[in-house]
Amino acid sequence: MNFLEAATLVRGEPPVQQLPFLLAMSGTPETLELYVRAHAIRRGHDARLRTLPFNTLPQTLLSPPQSGERDVFLLLPWDLTPELDWRSGLPAERPVLASLRRAAAQRCERLAARPNAAVLYVPAPVPPVLGIPRDDRHLEHLLMTIAGDAGADCLDGGLFSLAAYLAHGTPFGGNALSAVAEAVVAAALDRPAAAKKVLITDLDNTLWAGIVGEDGIEGVSAAPQGVGYRHFVYQSLLAGLQRQGVLLAAVSRNDPDLARGPLEKGGMALGPEQFVAISANYHSKSGQIAALAESLDLGRDALVFVDDNPVEIEEVQDALPEVTCLTFPSSDEHLPGFLTRLNELFPGAVVTAEDRDRTAMYRRRLAGMVPKDLAGADVTEFLRDLQMRLRIHDRTTGDHERAVQLINKTNQFNLNGRRWSDAEIADALAQGGRLYTAELADRHGSHGEILACLVTAAGVVPALVMSCRVLQRRVEQGFLAWLMSRYADGAGELRLLFEPTQRNTPLRLFLRELSLLEDADRATAGELVLGAGQVPQEALALFQIEIG
Amino acid sequence: MNPDNAATLRAIFRSVFELGDDVDPETLNAQDEPKWDSLATVMLIAAMESEFQVSVDPAEALQLNSFGAAQALLDGKGL
Numbered sequence: 001m002n003f004l005e006a007a008t009l010v011r012g013e014p015p016v017q018q019l020p021f022l023l024a025m026s027g028t029p030e031t032l033e034l035y036v037r038a039h040a041i042r043r044g045h046d047a048r049l050r051t052l053p054f055n056t057l058p059q060t061l062l063s064p065p066q067s068g069e070r071d072v073f074l075l076l077p078w079d080l081t082p083e084l085d086w087r088s089g090l091p092a093e094r095p096v097l098a099s100l101r102r103a104a105a106q107r108c109e110r111l112a113a114r115p116n117a118a119v120l121y122v123p124a125p126v127p128p129v130l131g132i133p134r135d136d137r138h139l140e141h142l143l144m145t146i147a148g149d150a151g152a153d154c155l156d157g158g159l160f161s162l163a164a165y166l167a168h169g170t171p172f173g174g175n176a177l178s179a180v181a182e183a184v185v186a187a188a189l190d191r192p193a194a195a196k197k198v199l200i201t202d203l204d205n206t207l208w209a210g211i212v213g214e215d216g217i218e219g220v221s222a223a224p225q226g227v228g229y230r231h232f233v234y235q236s237l238l239a240g241l242q243r244q245g246v247l248l249a250a251v252s253r254n255d256p257d258l259a260r261g262p263l264e265k266g267g268m269a270l271g272p273e274q275f276v277a278i279s280a281n282y283h284s285k286s287g288q289i290a291a292l293a294e295s296l297d298l299g300r301d302a303l304v305f306v307d308d309n310p311v312e313i314e315e316v317q318d319a320l321p322e323v324t325c326l327t328f329p330s331s332d333e334h335l336p337g338f339l340t341r342l343n344e345l346f347p348g349a350v351v352t353a354e355d356r357d358r359t360a361m362y363r364r365r366l367a368g369m370v371p372k373d374l375a376g377a378d379v380t381e382f383l384r385d386l387q388m389r390l391r392i393h394d395r396t397t398g399d400h401e402r403a404v405q406l407i408n409k410t411n412q413f414n415l416n417g418r419r420w421s422d423a424e425i426a427d428a429l430a431q432g433g434r435l436y437t438a439e440l441a442d443r444h445g446s447h448g449e450i451l452a453c454l455v456t457a458a459g460v461v462p463a464l465v466m467s468c469r470v471l472q473r474r475v476e477q478g479f480l481a482w483l484m485s486r487y488a489d490g491a492g493e494l495r496l497l498f499e500p501t502q503r504n505t506p507l508r509l510f511l512r513e514l515s516l517l518e519d520a521d522r523a524t525a526g527e528l529v530l531g532a533g534q535v536p537q538e539a540l541a542l543f544q545i546e547i548g
Numbered sequence: 549m550n551p552d553n554a555a556t557l558r559a560i561f562r563s564v565f566e567l568g569d570d571v572d573p574e575t576l577n578a579q580d581e582p583k584w585d586s587l588a589t590v591m592l593i594a595a596m597e598s599e600f601q602v603s604v605d606p607a608e609a610l611q612l613n614s615f616g617a618a619q620a621l622l623d624g625k626g627l
Binding site for chain 2: 002003004007028030031161163164166167168170173174175177178387443
């Protein structure tokens with residue numbers, strides 16, 4: 001949750017159910033309060049939190065709790081041993097490890113004895129007070145153990161920001177406030193969020209490295225080597241969750257056979273039999289997930305969705321706010337935190353025979369159901385929120401390396417699958433053709449040049465491709481609407497040299513949307529005439545079109 | 549700064565300083581705005597860090613005394 005989202009939630013009507021509690025921390029809590037209120041609202045409560053005057057945490061520990069109020073202590077190492085406070089500088093004399101340990105243990109004993117209190121501990125790095133690196137590291141571990149023994153829930157030490165703490169006394173930077181607040185609210189509610197039941201994973205670049213539609217079944221990897229390693233570790237965790245009764249499902253924008261291919265080929269930690277369902281089609285992922293929840297007869301709040309693409313995450317979160325969405329890490333450095341979060345959502349328990357059989361049980365249930373027509377969520381509003389900018393480049397002269405690369409490596413949204421050499425492109429351009437590319441950006445950043453189109457002087461389109469990364473954004477509609485407006489004064493129509501290929505289903509579905517094909521599955525090669533007015537103009541409103 | 553980021557920054561200022569529709573956030577500065585105290589600066593920094601996924605260090609925080617300064621700070625981070 002970011003700042004503006006939290007502010008919007010807090011400005012709305014508060015829930016009826018109140019959540020009074022004391023947030024006890026030694027740093028300044030003001031920046032955290034907004035997020036605490038917002039997370040409480042998400043969980044159906046109006047947080048009525050009391051905070052402490054600056055630097056009065058030790059006195060609070062010595063005072064009895066207020067009647068009927070829950071205490072949530074959010075502690076840092078220097079709340080256990082004040083000598084470790086960065087803001088005090090290093091002590092003139094080096095303290096002794098044993099005395100630090102004793103002081104921390106005494107304070108934690110008081111905490112453990114305090115009725116109706118929850119303790120969160122952030123194992124922030126401590127200043128090198130002991131002067132020997134090994135001892136200082138040992139001290140950090142020791143404090144975490146003491147806090148843990150007193151019943152503290154240890155959060156990620158990386159949430160602490162020394163810069164924020166030194167600058168203004170708040171121990172957390174703006175990027176960490178939401179995660180800290182979420183833990184505070186869970187502690188105030190005295191129960192973790194209900195354990196989830198279903199993990200729904202994306203496939204390409206999540207369950208495995210690579211895009212099966214582009215790289216082929218042999219080209220993707222989740223092996224314990226090279227680029228596959230992160231995905232191998234993820235799959236091994238999923239395999240363990242499935243054994244303890246968690247249902248696994250997959251959603252993908254892909255052809256069903258292609259999506260299942262890598263799992264059926266074998267050699268991965270997971271096989272298709274471990275999934276209760278593998279949903280692969282070209283509907284929105286939120287639509288696929290909603291249909292899956294209905295088929296399984298499970299509430300959406302029991303679902304966790306994992307995807308590497310932040311846009312897919314946002315689309316699902318926007319359409320299905322009850323679903324917990326996690327972004328698959330883009331680097332190995334973020335893998336441990338991601339896996340920890342997954343384990344938190346699916347806490348291990350005693351595994352029963354029924355747990356082990358749960359996947360098979362639900363598979364039997366799904367096998368007996370009539371497939372539903374997946375209407376999919378209307379993502380127009382979501383797409384509008386993305387504030388997309390489509391910059392169209394005329395690459396007729398100058399560099400057209402990226403355009404040729406796109407045409408020659410794209411399989412799924414490809415008009416005919418034809419590959420072009422540089423010389424062939426140059427020849428087409430010499431005869432009056434024009435080569436366009438389109439570059440997409442949105443409020444998340446740039447997606448680079450994702451579309452290429454070659455048009456001859458006679459208005460024939462022998463090449464039109466678009467990266468599958470942006471399939472759901474209606475870029476193809478926006479671009480064709482723009483292109484038609486350019487050619488309306490001339491031929492008034494475009495003729496598309498279409499040919500079905502094994503993999504260009506997304507392109508065929510698009511042509512069917514334009515009424516150029518009757519049946520996307522039984523299309524034959526030919527010249528398709530696209531007249532003015534055949535391309536929906538609404539898509540243009542989703543983009544700010546710029547000419548590069 | 550691109551138009552989207554500028555709009556987000558204006559929304560942050562509106563929210564942190566609770567500005568009415570008749571106030572243009574771009575005119576705000578610490579000297580003339582009574583709500584702009586040290587706590588507001590801290591809130592502003594936390595909001596900018598959250599929305600733009602940046603870190604603001606203490607030296608940069610000291611320069612943060614107007615909408616233009618916030619814009620310049622983000623410009624300096626390539627936003």
